[in-house]
Amino acid sequence: MTDTHCPYCALQCAMSVTQGKVSPREFPTNRGGLCQKGWTSAELLSSPARLTTPLVRRDGALHPATWDEALDLVAAKLRELRAEHGPDAVGVFGGGGLTNEKSYLLGKFARVALGTSQIDYNGRFCMSSAAAAGTKAFGLDRGMPFPVTDLDHADAVLLVGGNPAETMPPFVQHLKGAELIVVDPRRTATAELATLHLAPAPGTDLALALGLLHCAVADGHLDQDYLDERTNGFADAWRIAASWWPERVERVTGVPVADQRAAVRILAEAENAYVLTGRGTEQHASGADTVSAWINLALALGLPGRRGSGYGCLTGQGNGQGGREHGQKADQLPGYRKIDDPAARAYIQDVWGVDDLPGPGRSAYELLDALGQPDGPKALLVFGSNLVVSAPRSQHVVDRLGALDLLVVCDLVLSETAAIADVVLPITQWAEESGTMTNLEGRILLRQAAQRAPEGVRSDLEVLQGLATRLGQPVERFPVEPEVVFEELRVASKGGLADYSGVTYDRLRAGEALHWPVVEKSTPRVFLDRFAHPDGRARFIPVDHRGPAEAPDADYPLQATTGRVLQHYQSGAQTRLVKELVDAEPEAYVEVHPDTATRAGLREGELGAVVSRRGRTVARVRCVPSMRLDVVFLPFHFAGEGRANLLTNPALDPTSRMPEFKVCAVRLESV
Amino acid sequence: MTRNVVIVGYGMAGARLADEIRRRDPRAERVSVTVLGDEAHPAYNRVLLSSVVAGSLSPEAVRLHDADWAAKHHVDLRLGGGVSKIDRTRRVVHVGDTEVPYDSLVLATGARSWVPPTEGLLDGNGDLAPGVVAFRSLDDCARIVNAASPGTPVAVLGGGLLGLEAARGLAGRGCLVTVVHPVGHLMERQLDRGAGRVLAKTLESLGIEFRLGALASKYLPGDGLLLDDGTQVPAELVVVSAGVRAETGLAAEAGIAVDRGILVDDALRTSDPRVHAIGDCAQHVGTVSGLVQPAWEQAAVVADLVTGTAPASRYSGTTVVTRLKARDVxxxxxxxxxxxxxxxxxxxxxxxxxxxxxxxxxxxxxxxxxxxxxxxxxxxxxxxxxxxxxxxxxxxxxxxxxxxxxLPAENEASPADLPASAVVCRCNTVSKGQIVSAWRAGATTVSSIAEKTRASTGCGGCKDAVCGIVDWLAASQPQPV
Incomplete structure (x- = not known):
């Protein structure tokens, strides 16, 4: 029996694996609970869909090849492209599900072995808005700057744009004692649990947040002592919120004035209160500002940095937190260092033994958009991501991938992206390899190998070493032992914001709870004494409502929003191969109000088409009376013509470069 | 060469226009902006004055701009001196002894309170008599708040939107408020008779009294109002909120066409194309709005035009939603x-x-x-x-x-009524049917059902429901063998 953690979401539920079977384990985060994904996670270990040999495209089809053939081919092509077009001709795309060791070594591989600036990852589509806003407000982005178990003692929780009852079910245990206020345009499973459900029109969350700040002031809930002692910048934020009186906010958002007031009152009167955000409010072209507005509300009520209350973001992907700290992001180096900071560069150059490093590169969507263009990458290496399904405006992304000279995908199954690659490299998965993950509360977890990988499969670390050495790198620069990589990560992160220098595999094996930063001691609660800005104070960020990038019009009168269902994870590349999960949720569907379906000539259970300026998705109609008349919802886990992301709008947030996944203009029609 | 844009009026429309211009031209590369304001203090948000009267916001909190706003945004702001004249031939406006030249002039002069012809409301100079206050400016609010100590009898003249907001705020402060309204029901422009009656009843429950269909015929200083039916309303303070009139004097004297407001087209141009008018002073297609939303939309259009950002920008009217801003109503x-x-x-x-x-x-x-x-x-x-x-x-x-x-909430179905396909445990997609089968196969406790079906092993939220099904099965079914 091996103790490990679930391969899916950021809650990283504790489980044990015994001879290919999974059982839940007591742990502070999941308390012995597992959802259906967790219970069935071991199925993929022995799935007949597993890839066990490299595949190389010849004459239009993928054919089995040896590892040496595949790696030689990739290295030769990369060298050729680099010689012809320069190092930025090669791009790297990572993922928020990769272990810390892989994220770290991937960033190093890109900058040292390839010498490219063109690396980013799918966390850009996930955590980037909350990360940007957290950094602005607090000087540091740790999704939850407190342990999840602190929420057990909350009297009130405002949960904005998160649906944990479906996305991380065991987490809901921590909300049981609180009055729960849920902000979501849909009446989700989580909204059903709420004392108060605020349902703003899609793309109007920022106006709602401004309205709640207005109510906090007008109804006498401002924590003036806290503002004076621990924050800067309230006056500028208020000047804007002053113009968002609740009646105006009601008109823009559709949230009744009485509910706005009640929400603020519940939060303000609670002894212990939290504001938590999720993707629903973050995945917008104004996502970073929207999160800033929610943080402003939390600050006005005096919540962050106090024991028993605070602001946090619910990280989504398995290693969504650690994955953004160690250098697979276009603008960052290990330890959450900024790549344009000369001191940070000098330090990392020293650790890596190199003289120079590339600068910042393109953000995820911009990188994908540039593929095969005259000044864009000609080759792309993909790790831990299924872009064909998960990127916005996905048909365009497929076209860009098709314009590459070389697409290399590392995956354990033939994902939709692997299926169009030139070279596919079969890799190990969670229970077959060791590595650390940093969960949603900034706690570093050790996932230990529980069983041997099938013959023919290699780890991502081995792939990186295999390519790096073929590109002329010394072998010791790219170790394949996770613990050895981690030892190097410790040094590289030392002195950075996300300092892991005090974390060791031995301490993790001994079961120590280590929340970063860890120089020696763990930091479960980051901001109790001071925030991470030089003056120790949190900052209000003055932000104003902008509205969705694409407004509905006569041709596209409805708004589409996307999200997850309990049974599937991300692009569904893994979960769509588990029979029990597929039986429960077999195919793409679209939730609509019954009247909206009728007007489109559609009935419950029929196939309908959802059409945007960018594409057309075919999905099974589900009539849901609680839906707004002008909104449709699609889960984004399904492939082919059921891809929700065929519709989505790649309008980007100016700071976080987050695409606007959560709202675009569509129409509904019969197929 | 930058063009001179001069804005007459530093209320919500004028201030917004300056903001909108600077949003399009942040470094003053296209236009220089001069704002001429009547009042001595920075612009404030008139919509929130009822909150100031109610005591929920301080006068400081409703300021639209900070003291350093003008300097920060390259705006020449001149306060406290009214414009006395517009000379359209020489394209200058007169402020005291100085002349301010313009290329484009925008009138955002707003509106002033209309005072009904009740005897005694005005003193010999045409100013409001002692004890009578309009409800229009921040200074008015200060006067109202000053006089409105708890227990003070107050009369509000006018049962329209703003009068009722003021009345609600004053009642919240503990004043004894009577609203005198010449029409038979409240807010007659927006409400029908039935709604007006229910509204009056709601406000009465908050302590406000009404004299409807009654005209005030005489103001008795310190004593109250004498109504046309001979009765008297006690009041130590009279708040006048009987409507407003667009401030059109300056425009009319300069020979610009005015009606109830300054006439403007879809480009917010007056009869002189160099002169625009926006906000409460403007009359667009027969409408003088008196509301903030149209003023803001008009400001955006004029900013598009004077900065040349969007020469085709036009204003096509605003749909109006009237929303009473009064606590508990x-x-x-x-x-x-x-x-x-x-x-x-x-x-x-x-x-x-x-x-x-x-x-x-x-x-x-x-x-x-x-x-x-x-x-x-x-x-x-x-x-x-x-x-x-x-x-x-x-x-x-x-x-x-x-x-x-x-609407009443749907009652939760009892275990017996639940269809077999109903999902009981969402985390693990376990239906009632699966639980019943497990029970029939011998799993008769919640924990043995969990083992068999995984129901309740996710978030645990369905434990009570599983328990209910087990109890129902135990009571209604033959025990499994």
Whole structure:
């Protein structure tokens, strides 16, 4: 029996694996609970869909090849492209599900072995808005700057744009004692649990947040002592919120004035209160500002940095937190260092033994958009991501991938992206390899190998070493032992914001709870004494409502929003191969109000088409009376013509470069 | 060469226009902006004055700009000196002894309170008599708040939107408020008689008294108002909120065409194309709005034009939703509501529940909301406003729309009534049928059912439901062998 953690979401539920079977384990985060994904996670270990040999495209089809053939081919092509077009001709795309060791070594591989600036990852589509806003407000982005178990003692929780009852079910245990206020345009499973459900029109969350700040002031809930002692910048934020009186906010958002007031009152009167955000409010072209507005509300009520209350973001992907700290992001180096900071560069150059490093590169969507263009990458290496399904405006992304000279995908199954690659490299998965993950509360977890990988499969670390050495790198620069990589990560992160220098595999094996930063001691609660800005104070960020990038019009009168269902994870590349999960949720569907379906000539259970300026998705109609008349919802886990992301709008947030996944203009029609 | 844009008026329209111009031209590369304000202090948000009267916001909190705003945004702001004259030939405006030249002039002069011809409200100089205050400016608010100590009898002249907001705020401060209104029901422009009555009843429950259909004939200083029916309303303070008149004097003297307001076209141009007018002083297609939303939309259009950012920008009117800003009173009125339920050309629904302060009227044409009054039903008000603003067809379930959350919640089905396909444990997709099968196969406790089906092993939220099914099975079914 091996103790490990679930391969899916950021809650990283504790489980044990015994001879290919999974059982839940007591742990502070999941308390012995597992959802259906967790219970069935071991199925993929022995799935007949597993890839066990490299595949190389010849004459239009993928054919089995040896590892040496595949790696030689990739290295030769990369060298050729680099010689012809320069190092930025090669791009790297990572993922928020990769272990810390892989994220770290991937960033190093890109900058040292390839010498490219063109690396980013799918966390850009996930955590980037909350990360940007957290950094602005607090000087540091740790999704939850407190342990999840602190929420057990909350009297009130405002949960904005998160649906944990479906996305991380065991987490809901921590909300049981609180009055729960849920902000979501849909009446989700989580909204059903709420004392108060605020349902703003899609793309109007920022106006709602401004309205709640207005109510906090007008109804006498401002924590003036806290503002004076621990924050800067309230006056500028208020000047804007002053113009968002609740009646105006009601008109823009559709949230009744009485509910706005009640929400603020519940939060303000609670002894212990939290504001938590999720993707629903973050995945917008104004996502970073929207999160800033929610943080402003939390600050006005005096919540962050106090024991028993605070602001946090619910990280989504398995290693969504650690994955953004160690250098697979276009603008960052290990330890959450900024790549344009000369001191940070000098330090990392020293650790890596190199003289120079590339600068910042393109953000995820911009990188994908540039593929095969005259000044864009000609080759792309993909790790831990299924872009064909998960990127916005996905048909365009497929076209860009098709314009590459070389697409290399590392995956354990033939994902939709692997299926169009030139070279596919079969890799190990969670229970077959060791590595650390940093969960949603900034706690570093050790996932230990529980069983041997099938013959023919290699780890991502081995792939990186295999390519790096073929590109002329010394072998010791790219170790394949996770613990050895981690030892190097410790040094590289030392002195950075996300300092892991005090974390060791031995301490993790001994079961120590280590929340970063860890120089020696763990930091479960980051901001109790001071925030991470030089003056120790949190900052209000003055932000104003902008509205969705694409407004509905006569041709596209409805708004589409996307999200997850309990049974599937991300692009569904893994979960769509588990029979029990597929039986429960077999195919793409679209939730609509019954009247909206009728007007489109559609009935419950029929196939309908959802059409945007960018594409057309075919999905099974589900009539849901609680839906707004002008909104449709699609889960984004399904492939082919059921891809929700065929519709989505790649309008980007100016700071976080987050695409606007959560709202675009569509129409509904019969197929 | 930058062009000179001069804005006369530093209220909500003028201040917004300056902001909108600087949003388009942040470094003053296209236009220089001069703002001429009457009042001595920085612009403030007039919409929030009722909150100042109610005491929920401080005068400082309703400022639109900080003291350093003008300097930070390259705006030449001159306060406290009124414009005395516009010379359109020489293209200058006169402020005291100085002349300010313009290339484009924007009049945002706003409106002034209208004082009814009640004897004694004005003193010999035409100013408001002692004890009488208008409800228009921040200074007015200071005077009102100053005089409104708890227990003070106050008369509010005017039962329109602003008068009622003031009355509500004063009642909240503990004043003894009587509203005197010349029409038979409140807010007669926005409400029908039935809604007006329910509104009065709601406000009465908050301590406000009403004298409807009554004219004040004489102001008795320190004593109150004498009404035309011979009765008297006690008042140590009289707040006048009987409507406003557009401030058109400056324009008219300069020979610019005015009617009830300064006449403007879709480009907000007056009869002199170099001169624009926006906000409360402007009359666009017969409408003098007096509301902030049109003023802001007009400011955006003028900013597009004077900066040359969008020369085709035009203003096409604003749909108006009237929303009373008064604590514990939820009232929204929109569109045309003055028709009867048997109107042959419209579908009209009306729900009246005066005992609980609820009144809802919905007017639909071609399936779309064209008018509504919603009182005492907050979420219906919000939902109907969204349908109206977005031009969406109304849901077929009109009743649910009209009543909002007032519908009784569906009772939770008992275990016996639940269909076998109903999912009991969402985390693990376990249906009632699967639980029943497990029980029949010998799993008769919650924990053995969990082992067999995984029900309740996710978030644990369904434990009670599983327990209920087990109890029901134990009581109603033959025990498994």
């Amino acid at each position: 939820d009232l929204a009125a929109l569109g045309d509501v003055h028709c009867e339920v048997d109107d042959p050309d419209a579908e009209v629904l009306c729900f009246q529940d005066p005992a609980r302060g609820r009144y809802a009227k919905l007017v639909l044409r071609d399936d779309k909301v064209t008018g509504a009054i919603v009182l005492g039903a907050p979420d219906a008000a919000a939902a109907i406003t969204q349908l109206f603003d977005r031009g969406l067809p109304a849901p077929t379930d009109r009743l649910a729309l009209l009543l909002g959350r007032a």
